[in-house]
Amino acid sequence: xxxxxxxTLTRRKEPFEPIEPGHVRMYVCGPTVYDExxxxxxxxxxxxxxxxxxxxxxxxxxxxxxxxxxxxxxIIARAAEGGRSPWEVAEENTRAYDDAMRALGxxxxxxxxxxxxxxxxxLRLIGVLVERGFAYTAGGDVYFxxxxxxxxxxxxxxxxxxxxxxxxxxxxxxxxxxxxxxxWKAAKPGELSWPSEWGEGRPGWHIECSAMxxxxxxxxxxxxxxxxxxxxxxxENEVAQSTGATGSGFARFWLHNGFVTVNREKMAKSLKNxxxxxxxxxxxxxxxxxxxxxxxxxxxxxxFSPEAVEDAAGAxxxxxxxxxxxxxxxxxxxxxxxxxxxxxxxxxxGARIGTSGTEGGEWRERFAxxxxxxxxxxxxxxxxxxxxxxxxxxxxxxxxxxxELAAALGAFRDLAAVLGLDPGAWDxxxxxxxxxxxxxxxxxxxxxxxxxxxxARADEIRSALADSGIVVEDRPGGPRWYLAG
RNA sequence: GGCGGUGUGGCCGAGUGGCUAGGCAAGGGACUGCAAAUCCCUGCACCCCGGUUCAAUUCCGGGCGCCGCCUCCA
Numbered sequence: 001x002x003x004x005x006x007x008t009l010t011r012r013k014e015p016f017e018p019i020e021p022g023h024v025r026m027y028v029c030g031p032t033v034y035d036e037x038x039x040x041x042x043x044x045x046x047x048x049x050x051x052x053x054x055x056x057x058x059x060x061x062x063x064x065x066x067x068x069x070x071x072x073x074x075i076i077a078r079a080a081e082g083g084r085s086p087w088e089v090a091e092e093n094t095r096a097y098d099d100a101m102r103a104l105g106x107x108x109x110x111x112x113x114x115x116x117x118x119x120x121x122x123l124r125l126i127g128v129l130v131e132r133g134f135a136y137t138a139g140g141d142v143y144f145x146x147x148x149x150x151x152x153x154x155x156x157x158x159x160x161x162x163x164x165x166x167x168x169x170x171x172x173x174x175x176x177x178x179x180x181x182x183x184w185k186a187a188k189p190g191e192l193s194w195p196s197e198w199g200e201g202r203p204g205w206h207i208e209c210s211a212m213x214x215x216x217x218x219x220x221x222x223x224x225x226x227x228x229x230x231x232x233x234x235x236e237n238e239v240a241q242s243t244g245a246t247g248s249g250f251a252r253f254w255l256h257n258g259f260v261t262v263n264r265e266k267m268a269k270s271l272k273n274x275x276x277x278x279x280x281x282x283x284x285x286x287x288x289x290x291x292x293x294x295x296x297x298x299x300x301x302x303x304f305s306p307e308a309v310e311d312a313a314g315a316x317x318x319x320x321x322x323x324x325x326x327x328x329x330x331x332x333x334x335x336x337x338x339x340x341x342x343x344x345x346x347x348x349x350g351a352r353i354g355t356s357g358t359e360g361g362e363w364r365e366r367f368a369x370x371x372x373x374x375x376x377x378x379x380x381x382x383x384x385x386x387x388x389x390x391x392x393x394x395x396x397x398x399x400x401x402x403x404e405l406a407a408a409l410g411a412f413r414d415l416a417a418v419l420g421l422d423p424g425a426w427d428x429x430x431x432x433x434x435x436x437x438x439x440x441x442x443x444x445x446x447x448x449x450x451x452x453x454x455x456a457r458a459d460e461i462r463s464a465l466a467d468s469g470i471v472v473e474d475r476p477g478g479p480r481w482y483l484a485g
Numbered sequence: 486g487g488c489g490g491u492g493u494g495g496c497c498g499a500g501u502g503g504c505u506a507g508g509c510a511a512g513g514g515a516c517u518g519c520a521a522a523u524c525c526c527u528g529c530a531c532c533c534c535g536g537u538u539c540a541a542u543u544c545c546g547g548g549c550g551c552c553g554c555c556u557c558c559a
Contacts, residue, residue, distance in 0.1 A: 008489095011489080028559095029559075030559090031559075032557090032558085032559095037559090038559090039559095040558085040559045041559055042559085043559065044559035045559080047559090072557095073557085074557070074558095156488080156489090156554075156555080157488060157489070158487070158488055158489095158554090158555070159487095161487095162486095162487050162488070162555080163487090163555060163556090165486065165487060165555085178556090179556075181556065205557095226559065227558075227559030228489095228490090228553065228554080228559080229553075229554070229557095229558050229559070230558080230559070231489090231554070232488095232554060232555065232556080233554095233555090233556045234556090234558090237556090256559095257559070258490090258553090259552090259553075259559075260559085261552075261553095264551070264552065265552075265553095266552080266553070266558085267559095268557090268558060268559095269557080269558075270557070270558075292497095295497075295498075295508080296497085296498070297498090297499085299490090300490095300491085300498085301490095301491085301552070301553085302497095303497085305496095307496070307497090307509090307510095308496085308497070308509095310509080310510095311496075311497060311508075311509040311510080312497090312508090312509085313509095314508080314509050314510085315497095315507095315508050315509065317522095318508080318509095318522095321522065321523085322523095324522095325522070325523075370499095376499080378498055378499050378500095378506090378507075378508095379499060379500080379506075379507085381498095381499095381507070381508080382498090382499070382506055382507035382508080383506095383507090384507090385506095385507055385508065386506085386507075389507095389524090392522095392523060392524070393523090393524070395523075395524095396523065396524050397524090450518080453518075455518055455519070458518085458519090459518095459519075459520080462520080462521095471521075471522095472520095472521080473520090473521050473522055474517070474518095474519095474520080474521075474522095475522085476516095476517095480522095
């Protein structure tokens with residue numbers, strides 16, 4: 001089997017092959033940094049993080065570009081409210097975004113270009129569009145002419161007539177067609193601006209993605225992604241601009257992630273029903289959040305609620321518990337414990353899910369097949385749980401060979417890593433070890449109490465540790481402890 | 486109104502023309518000083534109405550509900 005992806009452009013699943021064999025070029029619309037990231041941003045970033053890891057795990061090299069929109073009306077407005085500069089606002093929120101994504105195990109893209117660093121590229125592109133007759137000036141503004149663009153509306157599957165029928169905004173008198181959109185906006189006095197042959201101004205929103213994607217990935221590249229809400233007008237306009245300027249095709253596959261909803265409604269600033277990543281991380285373990293956002297197919301909505309996160313946390317505990325138990329079982333059998341998958345954030349292929357012939361080949365094959373079908377994470381997760389149940393039975397039954405369990409754990413780590421859910425990778429950073437001597441002393445005291453059948457004292461110690469986030473399990477071979485979460 | 490998506494057991498969430506994923510929660514059992522973790526067992530789901538078929542949750546037609554987009558939006 002080979003990889004198939006759902007392409008918004010054709011509204012079908014299509015076999016995917018990169019233009020350059022073995023090398024995928026992918027561009028995803030990143031955040032507009034006017035506020036701190038909410039769960040919706042996390043969902044998008046994680047969706048494409050998993051897509052990227054999947055491509056890599058299937059043996060492809062991925063050049064992944066995700067932009068930062070750091071010039072925009074909302075940033076300017078936010079700056080004005082706080083009496084700060086737009087630069088400051090953008091900088092602060094870019095940092096908040098990066099921190100949040102790192103905490104959720106989202107690997108940094110290959111490149112994260114900022115709009116303000118590419119003004120000259122945008123001006124050049126606008127110049128070409130004006131030259132070729134796809135754009136016109138009106139005052140200090142430059143507009144793109146949708147009527148000049150062949151096939152405008154193809155991506156969002158609607159015609160210009162249909163769009164006009166649904167018009168909700170008063171047409172701007174300076175536009176030739178109501179759907180024409182700004183490539184360059186004349187600066188208002190005192191506003192952030194750059195010089196151009198059309199006067200002082202700043203770029204429209206859509207042109208930055210055309211300029212930056214083509215600069216780093218070429219005129220035609222493999223995958224362009226973003227949230228479902230960007231299909232129209234943002235991506236439609238990108239297509240129009242880019243194909244207008246180059247005369248050749250733009251992105252071949254368009255991938256769009258579904259929303260995070262609250263009470264089945266889109267999470268959005270305007271509805272005031274959003275939850276920031278920071279708030280979430282304060283209340284729940286990061287891997288539980290990541291699990292929640294990976295557990296649904298990337299195109300489906302995920303309805304957020306405290307119960308949903310609680311369920312995800314439970315599922316995550318089962319996965320993490322398995323890695324712990326299997327590791328301990330192997331160690332006590334004197335067998336080698338498979339190493340953790342590459343650390344989070346490492347610019348390395350997410351995993352080695354190589355198929356038949358390898359240890360744990362059957363699970364690897366099923367897992368790969370799930371992801372090859374339009375990145376079917378729910379199915380892939382089901383394989384992971386099947387593996388866990390099966391390997392737990394090996395642990396339970398003493399007659400199982402250590403080599404078999406080691407293969408299962410190795411496969412588990414490799415496969416979970418494709419989803420960014422390898423427990424080893426999450427545990428490593430916080431295994432400071434500074435707690436260990438104190439905890440182990442308490443556990444020795446507790447063992448003495450248990451030996452003396454002073455269970456009140458033993459339970460007291462256990463619950464005191466629990467209050468500090470340390471879970472104690474009494475095993476046949478003695479107590480074991482770990483950090484909760 | 487146009488376009489797109491979606492409707493599965495208490496909840497989340499795959500999938501399939503008959504052999505009916507997975508997780509969480511729940512109940513019972515094993516293990517344990519008690520727990521925890523783990524294992525075993527249990528619950529007979531597919532919006533409605535027609536049609537095709539030996540057989541439909543799965544295919545076709547119609548209807549209804551919900552969600553999204555229609556120049557803020559991941």
